[in-house]
Amino acid sequence: MPKFIVADDHPLFRGALVQALRQHFADAEVIQAEDVDSLQKQVQTHSDADLLLLDLHMPGANGFSGLIFINGQYPQIPVMVVSANEQGSIIHQAIEYGAAGFLPKSSPPEMIGSAIEKVLKGEIWLPADLPPADALDNDDKAAIAEVVASFTPQQFRVANMLADGLLNKQIAYEMDVTEATVKAHLTAIFRKLGVHSRTQAVLAMNQLDISPPQINN
Secondary structure, rough: OOOEEEEEEOOOHHHHHHHHHHHHHOOOEEEEOHHHHHHHHHHHHHHOOEEEEEEEOOOOOOOHHHHHHHHOOOOOOOEEEEEEOOOHHHHHHHHHHHHHHHHHEEHHHHHHHHHHHHHOOOOOOOOOOOOOOOOOOHHHHHHHHHHHOOOOOOHHHHHHHHHHHHHHHHHHHHHHHOHHHHHHHHHHHHHHHHHOOOHHHHHHOOOOOOOOOOOOO
C-alpha cells in the first residue's frame, strides 16, 4: 500500500490532489500537511512515506528552503514539487535542489497519476514542453542550500522567520521560547551561513526565494 504526504496550504487544491491520488491508487494512505511545521511532524511520524508532494509556497518556508530542508533531513523520501509557478527556471532549479519531479498544478488528473507512477519507479518526471535549462552560475545558491539542508528543525524555523522580517521577540513568541534561545539559534545559523549579521543572513536566505506564481485575470 503506497503512502503519500500531500503538503499544500490551500485546502481546495490539497483536497483535489488527495482525491486524484485515491482515484489512481485506490489503496493508498494519504497524509496531509498545511504548513512547514505540520509537515515536519508528518515526515517524522511517517518517515517511511513513498512520496512527498510539496507545494513550493508553503507557510514557514522561504522559496526552495522547504524542499532543501526536507531532502537534507529525510533523504529516503522522494519529493515531487507541485506548484502553480511553472517557469522553466523554477522547474530546473527544483530538480537541482533534489526534487524527484515537478508537477504543474494545471495538470489534469490522469497526468497526475502517470507522473507519480514514474517517480515511484525512481524516474524524474518533468513537463513534456519544458525548455532547456539556462547556463547560470549557481555556486552561491548551492553552498547556501547545503547549509540549509544541515539546519536542525528549530534552526530552520528561526532562519525562515528571520527572512520574513520577524524580530527576536516575535520569533520567541511564535516558538514559545525565550529570546536567549532565539539568539543562540541565530548564532548557530550565522556560523553555518558564514555571516556576521541579520542582514547578511536574510540576504543569504533570500537567494533561495522565488516569486509567487502570476495569476492571469
